[in-house]
Amino acid sequence: MPSSTVTSAARFRRVAVASHCTAMSGVGDPLRDYLRACSDDLSIAWYPFAHTGDRIARLERFIEGVPAPGRCLAAPRWIPTLARDFFANFWWFLRKPRSQLFIGVDNVNATCGILLKWLGKTDRVVFYVIDYTRRRFKNPLLNRIYHWADAFSVRFSDEIWNISPRIAEVRAREQGVDPSRNKVVPNGVDLSIIPGAPSRREHDLVMMAHLIPEKGVQTAIAALPAVRAALPDARLIIIGDGPYRSHLERLSEELGVEGAVIFYGLLGREEMYRRLVECGVGLAPYTRDPDSITYFADPGKPKEYLACGLPVITTDVPSIAQEIRDIPLGAVAPFEPEGLAEAILALLADASFYRRCVANAAEYARRFQWSEIFDRALADARKAQTAVSKK
Known part of the structure; x- marks a missing residue:
């Protein structure tokens, strides 16, 4: 959990996160711990990568930082993991009240967040870019889908959190992303x-x-x-x-x-x-x-x-x-x-x-330190929530 104190003005009312995961640590765990401390209602969906062999998607929920009952969704082996992830995102988040913020960790989850926003289920979408490469998959069709989802997420997300300056440079140089949306949110430590x-x-x-x-x-x-x-x-x-x-x-x-x-x-x-x-x-x-x-x-x-x-x-x-x-x-x-x-x-x-x-x-x-990284990254989202609250 972050050591920095969180004032009531800095809290989020309702936040949704969707993240792929492995057995090794990544950005998902520290992001959950940070948001758990500053959200009234946090839901985070975990989708294991295909190479882990884990076919079970999990939904964690925290009410004012306290764990609440979650959900699990097991997919048969004949269903592709990406299809499972798309289905689970809509199955879980369409049935929940509207969130003020949706953070999609990678382009598949960000794409789901954008569609959920268009359906009126969230106010703001962050595309958290944890990896990028010209050739993500050996399969040409999968590679085209990956880059289509990436371009779609870049175009329609409210913010883009790039994990490195090199990715941010690609966004600016090749995709013309405005600097106000194009952030560097690096890996941190606790x-x-x-x-x-x-x-x-x-x-x-x-x-x-x-x-x-x-x-x-x-x-x-x-x-x-x-x-x-x-x-x-x-x-x-x-x-x-x-x-x-x-x-x-x-x-x-x-x-x-x-x-x-x-x-x-x-x-x-x-x-x-x-x-x-x-x-x-x-x-x-x-x-x-x-x-x-x-x-x-x-x-x-x-x-x-x-x-x-x-x-x-x-x-x-x-x-x-x-x-x-x-x-x-x-x-x-x-x-x-x-x-x-x-x-x-x-x-x-x-x-x-x-x-x-x-x-x-x-x-x-x-x-x-993760707490300081996320304080900076979420400054615009906090301002947006405050502006909506005053209307």
Whole structure:
């Protein structure tokens, strides 16, 4: 929950949110926690992504911050998940009283919000853009649908919250979006739940990821033998799960580092932070692809590492890489095992530079507290609600 106090003038009467979700943390949880503290009536629909294997859509509701009875909707496997999400949005929100604000996290949910507004079920729609790419799907038809929904949401939403400056630049340059609607609402952190570290193992490297080939965990494992040749006590802590885990475990065995690679699986937020603050370096390697989701995104992983006081080693892909290099907050390395190992060893060999990065990390993270990010993002929505109330 946000630590900032919320006055009665800042409260919303009725808010609806629709968000896709995974087992890993994203923007949905902190958005729910923030709105729960400043809304009289909050409804939030959760739609698991198809790759999670979870077919159940869930509706949470909070009345003045207190949980109220929710709903579940299970879809048969023959129904596409996007069809389930469209149906559930209308099934749930058409039967509810009119909301003052609807936040659609991604273009599918924002499209539903716009249609609900046209049907008189909400006053204001926010399109919260958590990812963008030129080629979202390999299937050309799905890719066209994705870009149609994106363009529709951009045109008809009252506000566009872009998770990164790169996406906001696309909106302005290619879609001509007015600056008053075109906002940057970056990923943040909740410093209130991050514990202090009783002790830190500086040679413990940590990587949070959904375990699929695209996330680059295999590159971190492949770098570990070279790191351990210089630092025999170095370990790699992996937080997350996924279909690639068995392959990663076999790779660890083949490289002879299985005893130094620890798989924690999925962890709750508080347990995740407790593990992070005990580590020494956060790893966030990304493949270079100018059309990838990561290139346009604002990955939350580096900021969560920094909030826990960890220097970060990343690749020159996300926009935060420039700040990691310049402030400095760690190092930028190539996306290959040898270069990653060299960057890790160079960072840990320079104690003065390492301490400087740790100090800078704490200062940097304070700029990205979720409560302050959402205070700024929702300023226009609060003004709009106040204006309607005075009529």
